Amino acid sequence: MNPKAAERFRDRKAPSGAKDDPLDAWSFADALRTDGHDWRTLLPDDPATQELRILCRDEIGLIQERTALVLRLQAALHEYYPAALAAFDDWTLPSAWEFILRFPTPQDLARKGKRTWEMFLHTHRLGHPETYAKRLAIFAKADAFVSPSTAVTNAKSLLAVSIVKQLKTLQEQLQEYRARIEEAFAQHPDHDTFDSLPGAGPKLAPRLLAELGANRKLFPSAEDLQCYAGTAPVTIKSGKRRWAKLRRACNKTLRCTVHLWVDQSRHFCAWAQAYYQKKRAEGHPHGEALRCLGQRWLKILWKMWQDHTSYDEARHALDQVRHGSWVIGLMPDPTTAGETSATAC
Numbered sequence: 001m002n003p004k005a006a007e008r009f010r011d012r013k014a015p016s017g018a019k020d021d022p023l024d025a026w027s028f029a030d031a032l033r034t035d036g037h038d039w040r041t042l043l044p045d046d047p048a049t050q051e052l053r054i055l056c057r058d059e060i061g062l063i064q065e066r067t068a069l070v071l072r073l074q075a076a077l078h079e080y081y082p083a084a085l086a087a088f089d090d091w092t093l094p095s096a097w098e099f100i101l102r103f104p105t106p107q108d109l110a111r112k113g114k115r116t117w118e119m120f121l122h123t124h125r126l127g128h129p130e131t132y133a134k135r136l137a138i139f140a141k142a143d144a145f146v147s148p149s150t151a152v153t154n155a156k157s158l159l160a161v162s163i164v165k166q167l168k169t170l171q172e173q174l175q176e177y178r179a180r181i182e183e184a185f186a187q188h189p190d191h192d193t194f195d196s197l198p199g200a201g202p203k204l205a206p207r208l209l210a211e212l213g214a215n216r217k218l219f220p221s222a223e224d225l226q227c228y229a230g231t232a233p234v235t236i237k238s239g240k241r242r243w244a245k246l247r248r249a250c251n252k253t254l255r256c257t258v259h260l261w262v263d264q265s266r267h268f269c270a271w272a273q274a275y276y277q278k279k280r281a282e283g284h285p286h287g288e289a290l291r292c293l294g295q296r297w298l299k300i301l302w303k304m305w306q307d308h309t310s311y312d313e314a315r316h317a318l319d320q321v322r323h324g325s326w327v328i329g330l331m332p333d334p335t336t337a338g339e340t341s342a343t344a345c
Contacts, residue, residue: 001028001039004249045213052184053210057253059177060207066092066170073100073163080156081106083142087135094171095124097164104157106143114140181206190214196310197301198272199264204257211254212305222302230255231294259287262294269313271320272297274330 006024009031014023032039045053070091077084083106088096102120103109109117117139121127126135146153185191185206194200194209212225219225226232230250236243266273272293279289304311320327 043215043218045215048184048188049210049213052181052188052206053213055177055181055184056207056210059174059181060253062170062174062177066167066174069163069167069170073160073167076156076160076163080146080153081142081160082145083109083138087138094168095126097167098124100160100164104161105153106146107153109139110143178203185209190305190308192310193304193308196304197261197265198268198311198313199266200261201264204261204264207253207257208261208301211251211257212301216306219302222299225302226295226298228254229258229294229298231258231291231298233291258294258298259290262290262297265293265297270331271317271327275327278327278330 006028010019010024010027011017013027013030044050074085074091077100084096084099084103088099090096099120103112114136117136121132121135126132182202185195185202188209190209194205197205197208200208212219219228223232227247228251230247230252232247233244234247236245262272266276275296276289276293279292280286284292300311300316303309319325
């Protein structure tokens with residue numbers, strides 16, 4: 001039973017706000033007698049879907065922990081090692097962590113010399129022409145703008161090295177999770193349906209499958225799935241007034257996954273990019289335009305999911321032309337849009 005619905009059933013029997021177990025039992029039993037015909041039986045997912053969902057959600061939790069550690073590492077480096085922050089933009093890369101282990105303080109970096117710097121950059125494949133010279137220039141001035149006090153450097157360098165060791169251990173576990181998720185996803189009966197989604201890739205496709213599950217009766221219509229994913233707005237009417245707001249009562253994990261997926265789909269499908277640009281031109285912000293695009297994608301996904309079929313970009317483009325979709329008119333050549341998008345996807 002939805003917790004909010006349960007609370008409302010209780011309020012019907014006790015408007016004073018009183019609450020105890022016998023009152024709850026009576027309220028819910030009476031609600032079952034009067035409204036039970038509208039309730040839906042809660043069915044467990046199959047073991048394959050359950051395992052995949054748990055793995056995906058746990059992986060997301062570990063990624064959030066990695067992000068927290070990276071932020072702590074950057075905060076520590078900001079206090080004693082600004083050169084390291086300037087030299088590396090992405091601190092989720094193992095090469096940046098290895099730099100801290102190899103040169104834990106600015107003094108160590110300056111003492112090793114240019115030849116050691118170059119050897120480190122080449123060993124970790126950081127010899128790109130656009131960043132190679134820039135990093136060497138930063139390393140040459142690493143100890144120019146640091147605090148003369150050794151207390152801060154000694155303490156914070158130990159913290160930075162400790163965090164890096166945690167990150168390396170956590171990254172190994174994330175790689176193990178990724179291997180288990182890919183194995184479970186490959187063995188799932190709905191693998192082909194979700195693997196064909198443009199832009200989903202090896203990370204987002206398993207998450208979409210895990211959150212939707214395999215029970216087709218769970219979402220009788222595309223609108224049910226859109227509400228569950230949080231892309232459908234909540235409409236409020238009062239008298240002559242009517243307005244909509246963001247739906248917050250939804251599956252937060254699925255909403256985040258759909259947001260990332262539809263954003264990536266713009267780089268693979270011409271119609272998705274055209275739809276997004278149209279919404280932005282109408283004045284919608286980035287997030288709102290993606291939710292609108294998510295509405296359209298979820299309708300397609302629901303039909304694929306119900307029919308156990310894979311995504312066919314050429315067929316979708318032909319359907320758009322046949323139904324006179326306004327999206328197809330935004331593309332350069334409607335007659336070849338299907339071929340172009342099929343190649344891109």
